Amino acid sequence: MTRAAYQYVVLRCVPRPDREEFINVGVVLYCQASDFLDVVWHCDETRLRALSPQLDVAAVCSALAFVEGVCRGDARGGAAAGQSLGQRFGFLKAPKSTVLQPGPVHGGVTTDPARQLEHLLERLVG
Numbered sequence: 789m790t791r792a793a794y795q796y797v798v799l800r801c802v803p804r805p806d807r808e809e810f811i812n813v814g815v816v817l818y819c820q821a822s823d824f825l826d827v828v829w830h831c832d833e834t835r836l837r838a839l840s841p842q843l844d845v846a847a848v849c850s851a852l853a854f855v856e857g858v859c860r861g862d863a864r865g866g867a868a869a870g871q872s873l874g875q876r877f878g879f880l881k882a883p884k885s886t887v888l889q890p891g892p893v894h895g896g897v898t899t900d901p902a903r904q905l906e907h908l909l910e911r912l913v914g
Contacts, residue, residue: 791897792821794904797881797890798912799829799855801848803840805886811835814852815908816859816890818877819901825873826902827852827859827880828909843887851888855880 799814813836814829829852833845857864858876868879881890898904 790821791899792819792901793895793897794819794822794824794901795877795881795893795895796905796908797893798908799827799852800889800891801831801836801839801843802887802889803836803843809839810889811839812891812913813848813888814855815905815912816855816877816880817901817905817908818873819898820874822901823873824901825859825877826905827855828905829855830909830913832914848888851885855888 794817796815796817798812800810801813802810813831814827816827818825831849836843836845853864858868858880861869868876881893883889
């Protein structure tokens with residue numbers, strides 16, 4: 789199997805940016821060689837509410853659904869969903885919100901981007 793380079797960002801829920809506290813809620817992985825861009829996410833409402841009892845968890849989930857739409861190129865992603873995979877990843881790795889923020893870009897190599905994405909979710913989000 790051919791190994792291919794990939795890049796990923798961890799999506800963080802940051803309910804109060806002034807406190808600089810966050811919880812990892814998802815991972816976006818882009819592998820140009822495999823023509824792969826996808827996101828997996830998990831919102832643990834109990835953990836999020838422990839950090840910020842007034843947090844609108846439904847809004848966080850809605851923002852993550854938008855990210856899914858961008859990755860998959862469907863209507864949920866708006867105009868960004870119509871771009872190339874590389875441009876979509878560039879859009880997703882740029883901060884746009886104070887509550888849902890991408891972390892720094894990291895990279896690696898894999899033979900199976902989808903399996904790697906699930907591994908990263910398990911390891912970094914839980």
